[in-house]
Amino acid sequence: MFAYILRRLLLAIPVLLILVVVTFALMYAAPGSPFASERAVPAAVIANIERAYGLDRPFIVQIGSYIWNVVVHFDFGPSFQYRDQDVNDLIEQGFPVTLTYGFWSFVVAVIVGGALGIAAAIRHNTWLDYLAVGVSIGAQVLPNFVLAPILVLVFTLWLGWLPGGGWQGGQIEYVILPVIALSTSFMASIARIARASMLEVMTSNFIRTARAKGLPGRTIVFRHALKPALLPVLSYLGPAFVGMITGSVVIDLYFSTGGIGQFFVASALNRDYGVMMGITVLLGALTILFNLVVDILYAWIDPKIRY
């Protein structure tokens, strides 16, 4: 097990390196410059700025010093857009925000989605089942860039219950709408997965045996069926996590939470090379880490799996 984890972590190094090099190369290939503006800036001014950011050095030197700074000093360098902040500042400020609403969305999605799916499976082919399936597919296909403005329209403008955006250090009333908007589709997916696997488990032999022994329904569900039924849900958490990070673009854009999601798009559009690289490395590392955690959890829950 330990060797397996070590191997996976070692594999992360080439992956991240490839990612850095490819992103760097893409950046170089992109038309436009971070310093262009409506007004043509004199060449001397551009040259001064490029020198200040080290963009006048050869490609290989730039990428080398970038990797060196990240690995040795854990310094992601300056932002080319936000001159009052460097990339470390921006990530330090935005990442906790993204993690906070991401975490709560995760919790809500798993609990509500799991419960809905299991309830639907236990009441298979009843109105509850049909309703749950309908609602969850509906929630799954409703894009959150449609859901978010509807939420603000209803809860902020019409009802006046919740603020329509902002973060304010993560006070509860600022977290609610982002969490609803982000968790809905994942909740729906989890409900569908939980329902399908619960149905499968409920028809399996060991549950039939339990029934034959005359165990009460509640005991069967909670003692015996729940754990195996939730295994597929667990394997969905990895992709769900990545999906939530991607979905945070929409959350940050609509709710002005100040998370790092908006940088995915903004850094590419502004040619903010520093932030773009920082985000790429962060996302790559997180994706690898989370997939690993899910695999370990999986092995821990299901003893049949050995690495």
Added chain:
Amino acid sequence: MTRTFLLTASSALALAVSAGHLAAQEVHPETGETLAENQSFSYRLLDQFPTIDPQLIEETAGGHVARQVFEGLLTQNSDGTLRPGVATDWSSDDNQTWTFTLRDDARWSNGDPVTAHDFVYAWQRAADPATASEYAWYVELTQMVNAGAIIAGEMDPSELGVRAIDDHTLEVSLDAPLPYFPQMTVHYTLMPAHQATIEEFGADWTDPENIVANGAYILDEIAVNEYFHLSRNPEYWGADDVIIDEVTGYVINDANQALSRFQAGEFDMMDDLPAGSYPDLEAENPDVAHAVPRLCSYYYTINQSGSGHEALSDPRVRTALSYAVRRDVVTDQILQAGQAPAYSFTHWATADFELPTIAYSELTQDERNEQAAALLAEAGYGPDNPLELNLIYNTSDNHRQIAIALSQMWAPLGVEITLNNYEWQSYLDIRGNQQFDLARSGWCADYNEASTFLDLLTSNNANNDGKYVNEDYDALLAEAARADDPQPLYTQAEEILAQDMAIIPIYHYTQNFVLDETIHNWPFNNAENNWYVRDIYRVASE
């Protein structure tokens, strides 16, 4: 030429009436309106400003904050006319050497006096290659002696044509006479900077815990992409007249979302309204929705260089394209917010500018369409031999809608348009390298004078992306720069532009925004959209 300014009437009165801080529930010293207890002002920003370091700012959002936090030599009255800032007097005998006298009660937020040396430091800093400021070009634009050489790294920044004669006297030397130099000192690039702070903290000097500034407000909180907060600067020389206690700016990217939040009462002001929302807003509440002239022109650049479609070098084709644009459809049916159809490049509201009578503006649209078809046929194009053009625009609802409408207006002439939408940086690259036939463009005044527009179309101007060349035009503008009264020359220049159809003017901007009714004294007549929170106040709602 010597100009000495008395204190403006409003501040004289204010000084007479109120000696100390304005307490809550007081009345306004000048108008007698009952003031609200809560004197806060909040507004929406489209995007996070990249910096509030005055010498590094390069866009409007940061500029608005800088105007609250820093104070330059001169500021503006609500109508855009000059008003004393740190300087109380300014004069020049030849428009080439300018002397500014600084007030002796101006202080930084840490108590240090604001002196002429702070301006010298800041201006040298702006030009210094080590600062790497994109707005170094602005210093060059002011024609300060040696600016260009310093930016190019050929001279030491200390050689810049500005010096402190004593703590309260600043002398500026220019390469050429520039009658509007005082107007240019309003700009954020020329605001002062506190040398000791910058040297101590480096790039972190603008952080709330470090910043030292000399404006009416001081930055005390900032969360990137979420909000920032300003509070009063008690050291500000005019602090007693300042009524608003705190300012908050919220970053909200999505315009519709921002409008919902404005209507829910979360903040007091927003501009960059959702495309097409203005008429409804105005109908619902005319006291909240405003449209005021803004010194920007919207036009289409025509690529007349070798890389554009060959037909575009034919003035008949350019004229036909321009005639077929139904400008009233753009202003009245798409934008619907008081914009004026444009036949000239210079904005109609530009100070002292006399709008020439452009011949085709007098024709009816039917006459124009008829002539357009005839001109295009003469040039050898028409429905049988369609003219295929590539139109580029950058991502924005308004640009998209106008591009779609124009391509449909040209379709009956036999002009086939391919629409190409690029995001901003790619668009700039493509436009700057003449890889287009037609390009949506806009230009905003750097200062309130017609040459800020017209200079752009001179043949060696770096922003002349369509590569329009006309020697007569160049000569006219060169003459205007030296003339005592350049206005007739500007009028002639516009006539040449219309004759050659160098660009396709489409409309002159208005600034559209919503403002809470309780906020009073907003500078609606400032066509450069420069507002100072220290002038506004909130009245108690009935």
Added chain:
Amino acid sequence: MAMFATGTAAETLAQSAPMGPPRSLWADARARFFRNRAAVASLIVLGLVAAFALFGPLVARHSIETIDWAILGNVDEAGGPCFLSGPDNEIPPCSDSGHYFGTDAQARDLFARTVQGTQISLMVGVVGALIAVVVGTLYGAISGYFGGRLDNVMMRIVDILMSIPYMFVLILLLVVFGRSILMLFVGIGLISWLDMARIARGQTLSLREKEFVEAAIATGVHPFRIILRHIVPNLLGVVIVYATLLVPSMIIYESFISFLGLGVQEPLTSWGALINEGADQMRQGLWMLLVPLFFFVVSLFSFFFLGDGLRDALDPKDR
């Protein structure tokens, strides 16, 4: 946005046993499928949507780019669907305008645009899924069939690609190389075949042990011929199920890209672009959102039910 729902279905499929003898399986499966009313209904709905995309242009009275100048600037009042025309509103009657679904914010016919958007979105979904399926199946079959070191290397490559934040890479690609449908396919195709490859490999591993494959090897058939003739046809069941689940994911991807403003170029449009524009106009005229959203939701609903139905029909672990 559940772009990842397919991932799990894939896992389940990967663990299930390969299909038995083809003939009886397909007959069985067909019978099972047609007993599933929701799945059959979905198939019919999808048929209708496809017919809408194919024959819509014949019904539309306007092109996708013609502006109705009389409505432009007054879309709120006069741009609604023409069958809502009445004395208390300014909407011109259908006989005059022919805007069955009303107009978009630029006063262009929404019916024509929805037809065209449906074409693009269905194409993105189907072509994207097709690329993923072809590449993934072949990759997985080769990896699984040859096994050993080759398998190891090929699967590590998949692992590496899976840890790339691909949405970000896709955004980068679209920014760097400009917006185009082709780039969208390349970007989506780059990542979506990975799950398919894993599934196909898992299935191939057990198929390789089957008698008919061993017989083929014994008679000296070329390995690639074995893969194409014997392995791939036996993977078809899984592949079809997975493909029906991929199509909606692709469509959702495209809508997200359109939301970011990196989708198809004007005057072309797609469901995602129409929905995004409609969401902006939510308070001016709800039909601009509801019309494209209806087609989007109904189609995705159907794809999901169809996928479920196919899985139930083709999955030997029938309940």
